[in-house]
Structure formats: structure tokens, C-alpha cells
Amino acid sequence: MSALERPVTKPRPVYLNLVRIRLPLPGLVSILHRISGAALFLVGLPLLLVGVQSSLASPEAFESFRSALSSPLAKIVLIGLVWAYLHHFCAGIRFLLLDIHWGIELKPARVSSVVVLVASLALTLIVGVRLW
Amino acid sequence: MVKRVVVGAHYGLKDWLAQRITAIVMVVYTLLWLTIAVYHGGVDYPLWQALFANAAFRVVTLLFWLALLWHAWIGVRDIWMDYIKPTALRLTLEVLTVLTLLGYAGWAIEILWGAGK
Numbered sequence: 001m002s003a004l005e006r007p008v009t010k011p012r013p014v015y016l017n018l019v020r021i022r023l024p025l026p027g028l029v030s031i032l033h034r035i036s037g038a039a040l041f042l043v044g045l046p047l048l049l050v051g052v053q054s055s056l057a058s059p060e061a062f063e064s065f066r067s068a069l070s071s072p073l074a075k076i077v078l079i080g081l082v083w084a085y086l087h088h089f090c091a092g093i094r095f096l097l098l099d100i101h102w103g104i105e106l107k108p109a110r111v112s113s114v115v116v117l118v119a120s121l122a123l124t125l126i127v128g129v130r131l132w
Numbered sequence: 133m134v135k136r137v138v139v140g141a142h143y144g145l146k147d148w149l150a151q152r153i154t155a156i157v158m159v160v161y162t163l164l165w166l167t168i169a170v171y172h173g174g175v176d177y178p179l180w181q182a183l184f185a186n187a188a189f190r191v192v193t194l195l196f197w198l199a200l201l202w203h204a205w206i207g208v209r210d211i212w213m214d215y216i217k218p219t220a221l222r223l224t225l226e227v228l229t230v231l232t233l234l235g236y237a238g239w240a241i242e243i244l245w246g247a248g249k
Contacts, residue, residue: 037207045204045236053243055177056184062177089162092155099152 025113033091036084079128087120151206154199161196197240201233
């Protein structure tokens with residue numbers, strides 16, 4: 001078989017090993033959107049309900065709720081949830097824009113995923129600094 | 133005669149749309165809170181109390197909560213559908229999710245309308 005007849009097939013990886021896959025940035029935004037959503041459901045939702053309920057009881061309850069949030073562990077959990085909310089929020093808006101065919105070409109889609117990652121981290125940092 | 137393909141479910145357009153509409157409701161509510169907090173220069177107990185004592189605010193907050201729970205249902209169901217292949221286990225998890233979210237809805241109503249007393 002001559003070189004001309006040989007089928008042109010590049011050896012492509014067929015594994016789906018999550019550790020070895022190099023996820024493109026839009027893919028990273030997507031899986032973080034899912035992970036942050038799951039965290040908000042599992043941890044954020046019940047904590048939000050408990051928080052609103054206990055803080056509304058009285059001024060003292062409001063203050064004791066605030067002081068309960070001042071322990072380092074509570075702050076770390078809270079900052080994690082803030083990031084989850086902000087990432088889910090920013091990535092969600094990006095998906096809504098993609099839905100209306102805004103920025104669906106490769107380059108703007110990459111740029112917008114960087115914007116989502118950076119913006120949610122930067123906003124978390126701002127909230128985190130104020131919180132701490 | 134129309135041949136119908138029984139797929140055991142609808143095609144998901146309604147859920148897809150509901151996920152997006154509930155998302156927009158939550159964005160609006162978030163921006164409302166942000167505006168109130170910035171305008172008032174932070175959130176203290178008197179503001180917190182006054183907001184939840186306001187009937188209109190309670191109704192708007194309930195709409196946010198219902199949007200949130202509906203949105204969470206679609207998202208969590210998607211996760212179960214993607215990763216949990218055994219039907220019995222997936223159904224169990226879906227039922228538990230629905231029951232949890234309905235419980236949260238009752239809890240939210242209890243908080244909103246029990247708070248003023």
C-alpha cells in the first residue's frame with residue numbers, strides 16, 4: 001500500500017480518564033457550574049433556611065447568628081458558598097447568553113469563560129475580605 | 133394513524149425553559165437585595181425585620197424561593213440522570229430530592245408567615 005492510499009487517521013486518545021483529560025476552559029466553567037449547583041443544593045439551601053429563620057426571631061437572635069458566623073470554620077464554609085453562588089450566577093448568565101446565540105464562536109466562548117472564572121473569584125475575594 | 137414513539141418521558145423542553153425562567157427570577161431577586169443593601173448601607177436587624185414584615189416583600193421572597201426550589205429540582209434531577217444508571221436507585225434519589233424540596237417549600241412558607249408574629 002503506497003503512502004497515498006493510506007487512510008489519514010491521526011491516533012486520537014479514546015480514554016475518558018478524568019485525571020488525564022485536559023478540560024477546555026468552557027468545559028471547566030461547565031463542570032464547576034454543576035459542582036457549585038450541587039453544593040448549593042446540599043449545603044447552601046438548608047443553611048439559608050436555618051439562617052433566615054434563626055436571624056428573624058429577635059435582635060438578640062440576629063446578633064447570635066452573626067457571632068455564630070464569626071468562627072473561622074463558619075467563615076470558610078460561608079466563603080465557599082459565596083463562591084458557589086457567584087460562580088453559578090456568572091456561569092448561568094453566560095449560558096443564558098449562549099442560549100440566545102451570543103458569543104457562541106470559539107474565541108468569544110473562551111473569553112467569556114475566562115471572564116466567568118475571574119469575575120466570580122474576584123467577587124468572592126471582595127466579599128471574603130469584607131467577611132473576614 | 134400517527135405512530136407515537138413512547139420514550140417514557142417528555143422531551144425536556146419545558147424543563148429547559150423553566151430552568152432558565154427561574155434563573156432570571158433569581159437574578160432579579162438577587163439584584164433587588166443588592167440594591168436594598170447598597171441603598172441602606174448594609175443590612176442590620178431593623179432593616180431585616182422591616183423587610184420581612186412587609187407583605188409584598190414576603191410574597192416576592194416566596195416567589196424567589198419557589199423559583200429556587202424548581203430550579204434546584206431540574207438541576208439535581210439532571211445530575212441523577214447523568215450519573216446514576218440503576219433505575220431503582222435513581223428513582224429513589226429523585227423521590228428523596230422531590231420530598232426534600234417540597235419540605236423546604238413548606239419550611240420557607242413557615243418562616244415567611246410565621247416571622248411576623
